[in-house]
Amino acid sequence: MEKIVLLGATGSVGASTLDVIRSYPDRFELVGVSGYRNFSRLASIIKEFHPGTVCLMEENAVFSAQYPGCNFLHGEKGMCELASHPDADCTIVAVAGMAGLYPTLSAIKSGKKVLTANKESIVSAGKLVMNELRAHGGELIPLDSEHNAIFNMVHKYGEQNIKNIVLTASGGPFLKKEISDAITVQDVLDHPIWDMGNIITVNSATMMNKGFEVIEAHHLFGMDYEMIRVMIHPQSLVHGMAELRDGSHLLFTSPSDMRYPISLALHYPDIPENRFPLLDLMKEPLAFSEPDMGKFPLLKTAYDAGKEGGGLPCALNAANEIAVQAFLDGKIAFPSISKAIMRTLEHFHSSEPRGPEEVMEIDRAARESAEKEMSPFLK
Numbered sequence: 302m303e304k305i306v307l308l309g310a311t312g313s314v315g316a317s318t319l320d321v322i323r324s325y326p327d328r329f330e331l332v333g334v335s336g337y338r339n340f341s342r343l344a345s346i347i348k349e350f351h352p353g354t355v356c357l358m359e360e361n362a363v364f365s366a367q368y369p370g371c372n373f374l375h376g377e378k379g380m381c382e383l384a385s386h387p388d389a390d391c392t393i394v395a396v397a398g399m400a401g402l403y404p405t406l407s408a409i410k411s412g413k414k415v416l417t418a419n420k421e422s423i424v425s426a427g428k429l430v431m432n433e434l435r436a437h438g439g440e441l442i443p444l445d446s447e448h449n450a451i452f453n454m455v456h457k458y459g460e461q462n463i464k465n466i467v468l469t470a471s472g473g474p475f476l477k478k479e480i481s482d483a484i485t486v487q488d489v490l491d492h493p494i495w496d497m498g499n500i501i502t503v504n505s506a507t508m509m510n511k512g513f514e515v516i517e518a519h520h521l522f523g524m525d526y527e528m529i530r531v532m533i534h535p536q537s538l539v540h541g542m543a544e545l546r547d548g549s550h551l552l553f554t555s556p557s558d559m560r561y562p563i564s565l566a567l568h569y570p571d572i573p574e575n576r577f578p579l580l581d582l583m584k585e586p587l588a589f590s591e592p593d594m595g596k597f598p599l600l601k602t603a604y605d606a607g608k609e610g611g612g613l614p615c616a617l618n619a620a621n622e623i624a625v626q627a628f629l630d631g632k633i634a635f636p637s638i639s640k641a642i643m644r645t646l647e648h649f650h651s652s653e654p655r656g657p658e659e660v661m662e663i664d665r666a667a668r669e670s671a672e673k674e675m676s677p678f679l680k
């Protein structure tokens with residue numbers, strides 16, 4: 302049995318992960334979970350999986366008294382302790398936001414197999430994370446469908462044989478619609494394929510999400526930005542492509558169902574027998590096209606920030622979160638998101654953060670700056 306720690310068990314990636322563990326009870330055992338504030342969800346997870354250790358955001362005597370068999374931890378320190386749990390073979394980081402950075406580093410330092418869905422830690426601190434990984438010789442497997450696809454192809458065919466990679470993008474709700482000030486929050490939240498949280502759904506509409514994924518791919522696979530392409534693929538069935546040295550292309554396809562990449566990553570390097578609904582490739586024709594960088598300026602901004610490196614990707618992530626939240630709160634128009642971000646980035650530079658504390662400081666400063674730079678765009 303492989304022993305699993307799942308950070309962010311009550312979120313959407315957490316739910317898919319639990320379903321994979323539930324589907325392979327002969328192989329995986331959940332030994333620890335963390336949850337944010339969804340106590341009813343957490344209670345049902347504890348009742349079903351009986352994890353020995355549970356980490357909460359804050360101490361909660363009333364909740365923990367109900368589960369005398371569990372060892373309770375709390376806060377960031379508790380998350381880091383849980384991430385490096387001595388019994389665990391594998392730690393899954395499914396928490397959202399910068400809260401994932403320290404636990405990711407903690408899991409890597411303990412030499413575990415680490416599965417990550419935490420974009421922010423790779424975008425904002427990619428160099429630090431990868432340096433720690435090299436120093437401790439563990440494994441970091443991405444759960445995001447695109448990176449998971451590339452990961453599998455890189456490991457099967459060898460880095461040296463891959464000339465370029467392609468990350469596919471659904472194109473979001475505005476692929477065929479005009480982008481204007483009239484776009485409402487509801488227009489954005491009607492995402493055609495994936496069912497995700499609100500911020501990531503807006504990031505899909507602006508293509509910022511794909512921009513972050515480009516930066517992640519650069520770090521995860523050690524590839525120059527020139528080797529990483531983005532293609533629009535509205536069906537979201539091909540998750541990634543690799544062009545081999547000889548000019549042939551590999552296409553990695555599976556249903557738009559997070560259980561697929563999670564199951565592959567959990568079983569890695571084995572290939573599990575399928576226990577989920579299969580892909581029907583004949584349902585609709587697969588289409589691919591070039592993204593319009595003029596219409597989705599944040600995709601280009603991500604390439605530029607990634608190439609400059611240092612603190613810029615971290616500032617980009619932070620500024621984006623502030624601007625997107627302002628849009629969701631009805632304070633700024635949709636096209637102002639990118640404008641506010643670009644103004645914020647002008648205050649940041651490419652010197653490399655030397656540790657996680659410096660990353661957190663850039664994050665904080667960029668959030669503060671984004672609040673100020675948004676003021677000309679307030680409705």
Ligand code: MG
Nearest residue numbers: 445446447514
């Ligand atoms: Mg993705």
